[in-house]
Amino acid sequence: AQSVAQPEDQVNVAEGNPLTVKCTYSVSGNPYLFWYVQYPNRGLQFLLKYITGDNLVKGSYGFEAEFNKSQTSFHLKKPSALVSDSALYFCAVRGGFNAGKSTFGDGTTLTVKP
């Protein structure tokens, strides 16, 4: 079975500082990894994905994520956080025998303080 872990329920950073939101995964076969963002009372929005190729993936709103196969991790990063980045972030994985569906982590609430 595939699974995703987001070890931090909450991440707090100051505006202008770099941010990291952590994600680790478990899947049979090649992993297809995704990050989504959710604002209050809204659906999730796609940020970026890793399918194959370069381990550093760039996405929307200046976010990027680093795929590390040996550590089975896919951490979300941004060099300089904005207050408007404050939201709930979800990591998801597809692949292996459950390719038809995604499995999501429990989410990490990011708060960026001015």
Place this chain on the structure above:
Amino acid sequence: DGGITQSPKYLFRKEGQNVTLSCEQNLNHDAMYWYRQDPGQGLRLIYYSQIVNDFQKGDIAEGYSVSREKKESFPLTVTSAQKNPTAFYLCATTQRQEEVYGYTFGSGTRLTVV
């Protein structure tokens, strides 16, 4: 959001009632999904459909039913057998069922039992 319409935005259900949540898409996407979101538990898959007239149970299908008579529509019925239906329900689509495609989400329906 985008080409996915979920209605209603808010729904109230009395004990013992069945209610149906609507999900309509004009993206011409093949696959459609229903997820349930509870605080601190991330997203859990209820049902998904990869083609018309076919659907599969997800991880928490008990007390729910779906149909996929048209490519554009994937309604979810919450039956009286679902003992704790209060949650935020999200409909999602993908262009194809293959792993490389991320999800597009609707804006959600918040269901409350009164």
